Amino acid sequence: MKNSVVSLQGVHKYYGELEPRLHVLKGIDLNVAEGEFVSIAGTSGSGKSTLLNLLGCLDDTSKGTYLLNGKDVSTLSDDQLSQIRNEDIGFIFQSFNLIPQLTVFENVQVPLLYGARSISDCGDLCMQVIDSVGLIPRLEHRPSQLSGGECQRVAIARALINDPALLLADEPTGNLDTSTGDEVLALIEDLHRQGRSVVMITHDPDVASRAERRLLLTDGVIVDAEAA
Amino acid sequence: MISTKHLELVRLGLRSLLGYPMRTVLTMLGVVFGVGSVIAMLALGAGAERELLREIGRLGIQNIIINSVKPEESTDSSSRANWINSYGITFKDHRRIVATVPGIKRALPVHVSKRTVWSGSKRVEGTLYAVMPEHLEMFQLNTSVGRNLSHLDDEKLARVCVIRSGLLKELSIFEDPVGLPLNIGNETFHVVGVLEDDAFLGYARKALSVDAKSSEIYVPYNSILKRHGTRSITRRSGSQEATDVELNQVVVSVEDLDQVLITARVIDSLLDRSHPEKDYELVVPLEVLAQRQKTQKVFNLALVAIASISLLVGGIGIANIMLATVTERTKEIGVRRALGARRHHIMAQFLTETTTISTIGGTVGVLVGIGLVQVLTLFTGWTSVITLFSVLLSLSISMAVGIISGIYPARRAAGLDPITALRHE
Numbered sequence: 001m002k003n004s005v006v007s008l009q010g011v012h013k014y015y016g017e018l019e020p021r022l023h024v025l026k027g028i029d030l031n032v033a034e035g036e037f038v039s040i041a042g043t044s045g046s047g048k049s050t051l052l053n054l055l056g057c058l059d060d061t062s063k064g065t066y067l068l069n070g071k072d073v074s075t076l077s078d079d080q081l082s083q084i085r086n087e088d089i090g091f092i093f094q095s096f097n098l099i100p101q102l103t104v105f106e107n108v109q110v111p112l113l114y115g116a117r118s119i120s121d122c123g124d125l126c127m128q129v130i131d132s133v134g135l136i137p138r139l140e141h142r143p144s145q146l147s148g149g150e151c152q153r154v155a156i157a158r159a160l161i162n163d164p165a166l167l168l169a170d171e172p173t174g175n176l177d178t179s180t181g182d183e184v185l186a187l188i189e190d191l192h193r194q195g196r197s198v199v200m201i202t203h204d205p206d207v208a209s210r211a212e213r214r215l216l217l218t219d220g221v222i223v224d225a226e227a228a
Numbered sequence: 229m230i231s232t233k234h235l236e237l238v239r240l241g242l243r244s245l246l247g248y249p250m251r252t253v254l255t256m257l258g259v260v261f262g263v264g265s266v267i268a269m270l271a272l273g274a275g276a277e278r279e280l281l282r283e284i285g286r287l288g289i290q291n292i293i294i295n296s297v298k299p300e301e302s303t304d305s306s307s308r309a310n311w312i313n314s315y316g317i318t319f320k321d322h323r324r325i326v327a328t329v330p331g332i333k334r335a336l337p338v339h340v341s342k343r344t345v346w347s348g349s350k351r352v353e354g355t356l357y358a359v360m361p362e363h364l365e366m367f368q369l370n371t372s373v374g375r376n377l378s379h380l381d382d383e384k385l386a387r388v389c390v391i392r393s394g395l396l397k398e399l400s401i402f403e404d405p406v407g408l409p410l411n412i413g414n415e416t417f418h419v420v421g422v423l424e425d426d427a428f429l430g431y432a433r434k435a436l437s438v439d440a441k442s443s444e445i446y447v448p449y450n451s452i453l454k455r456h457g458t459r460s461i462t463r464r465s466g467s468q469e470a471t472d473v474e475l476n477q478v479v480v481s482v483e484d485l486d487q488v489l490i491t492a493r494v495i496d497s498l499l500d501r502s503h504p505e506k507d508y509e510l511v512v513p514l515e516v517l518a519q520r521q522k523t524q525k526v527f528n529l530a531l532v533a534i535a536s537i538s539l540l541v542g543g544i545g546i547a548n549i550m551l552a553t554v555t556e557r558t559k560e561i562g563v564r565r566a567l568g569a570r571r572h573h574i575m576a577q578f579l580t581e582t583t584t585i586s587t588i589g590g591t592v593g594v595l596v597g598i599g600l601v602q603v604l605t606l607f608t609g610w611t612s613v614i615t616l617f618s619v620l621l622s623l624s625i626s627m628a629v630g631i632i633s634g635i636y637p638a639r640r641a642a643g644l645d646p647i648t649a650l651r652h653e
Contacts, residue, residue, distance in 0.1 A: 058566060058646050079570050086568020097563040097650070101247040102240065113233060113240075114568040120232045158567070 258542025267597025590626025
């Protein structure tokens, strides 16, 4: 059996200290094996964003354990979580979240600024990932000079720069038209075929169906979409 | 390895600043003017200090100047049995000082009298200084034309004089003045030299009791003393007054600089015994200089403190803009946090930006300050000195302003919750 990249066991998340607490995630068990492409669909209010924040190590669990790539991340400090986000997670956001004043090259380079590696050794690496998303001609452009699809490809390149254990995509096609969205999804599928582990969160059943395994988040619990 | 990363952070910080050029420039202006005025104030302060040193230093810091002072006129007319008004330092005092006060290099006597000077039909009032030749040397009274007074002149009781060029103008003399006869009082003196245009200024003039209104005429000491004695008669409308001051001034040079103040005290107590009416005063340039410098330092400090207020305002300006920037860039902060930036990275980013603003502003401010000083010097004639110290001080203060004004905004940025920041639109 392959190693688990993500392993959630009995994870609860609630907000507020006093009863009645807002109980968002109600006992989630989730395993994502290495190289797997999993989609988690759910209507708004189902707890998708909360789950995404947990998976992305932006937030901690109220109860239960979260093992990312074998490491228990539920008890880490702020700095340690930052390091995990930097090294083990590649974020792809709905609204791309590129830094407007930086060029394509510099945007892709940002995670390197916060990691342990020297950036001067990584010029080739940056070029390589930018090449892999086909944006070499756009190297010196600013996000405002790019189309939505190009922006998302820059974001994907940025997510890949530190060779993360997990790619975490949050509605990656939400701000794109259907055909551009398809291109981006095709790129993600490519990455999956190259052995990347991907968790994609979306409300769109069509997008969700591109994944290898589809899950459904309903009212704070996860069910298998195929079974549902 | 770390340094390239830091350089990159600085470069990207600059990039952010260049993203809003107008705002950055306006924010910088506060620091520019703050540093500019600090530089200007320091330069003017240092200039005033140098001027002071030049003015008082010219008196010679190893010297003690003893001036005869006319005592307050006694209203009791019976005490003025003699119609000759006699006061001041006497030859005896001079001899006693030379003989008894230790550590004295020399004590030069000076006799001053007001005389009418004629040249042809032109007439001016002049002040005659009967001095030893060393006197001119000591106070750097150098001739630009002709020669200075010599010992030979003194021994031969020669009727020669060294004059200020101002006197020539007053007497409308335009030909070569050397050898020119001047009728001073009832005698004819020949001009042997004209002094450089380097008049005594401010305090030095007062200390040497040089009259600003009339030109100085220097003659050999003995030529006057041996020929005329010390009495002078001043005619006023209807009455006349005779004064007899043996010596108007004695300039004592002390061998050892450390002994100047003690020697001054010794001389004072010596003179005090024979002059109960206090008809003399002691001027100790060293002491005056120290006092003036102390006052000037306090004044300089006050000037700089006032100038620093504008620097403070500049700092507040940076903090204000940075706070706005933090709000505006909340999303970017969230993104950076998601990509692995730790709190201290965010701190560093904003501090880099504020420090960059203030340091560039400070550098421009130094140039503005130097320019301001040049303009002020040009239009007011004040002396100014721009020291390396003042430049380095201003630059370090401006850097410190950047860091201090950046701390609060940077802490706020670093304290943002990544999830909230990411969701911020």
